[in-house]
Amino acid sequence: GENVEQHPSTLSVQEGDSAVIKCTYSDSASNYFPWYKQELGKRPQLIIDIRSNVGEKKDQRIAVTLNKTAKHFSLHITETQPEDSAVYFCAASRRGSQGNLIFGKGTKLSVKP
């Protein structure tokens, strides 16, 4: 089955710097890759996603890139702000899996003012 590895597990940056979180997946049939943000004590919420027919997607300060050959995808946050501090989860979904997402272990991002 699918396995998703996420790195790093913790990341600390200064406000204004960029943050990059990387994930690898094992199932070449996976075709949907969402990213979720979970603030302390809150629920995971979708912030951006990418499908296998696209190599990059951007939404204001966040962007996601996908390399299907290498089976990895990354989340990029530019001009980080303290409110970006949270745990970020990547996930992968396989074609025909009926929507089942396999999540990475999460990255705790801390943005220091």
Add this chain to the structure above:
Amino acid sequence: DAGVIQSPRHEVTEMGQEVTLRCKPISGHNSLFWYRQTMMRGLELLIYFNNNVPIDDSGMPEDRFSAKMPNASFSTLKIQPSEPRDSAVYFCASSLRQGIGNTQYFGPGTRLTVL
């Protein structure tokens, strides 16, 4: 829409007691997922339903755990008997299954503490 609704938000119980967690998915969504989140194991999928039918329950840890979805607007996750190692946050999520990439919307979670 009110989003995914879960109850109770917090549950404290003693070992051996039965615990029932409840979930109301977003109206119109046809897939429902139950997750467990702990510091040690992260976010684990326990079971998911499509059109009220359980599709994959391989994540259910033991026979003490059971889940039902009697109709499109309600699901329960039951633990009987509960044990201290079941303490975790349990999330329910729902999605509308259509094509590639079905966004899952999470409920607020139920924080379960088993003493």
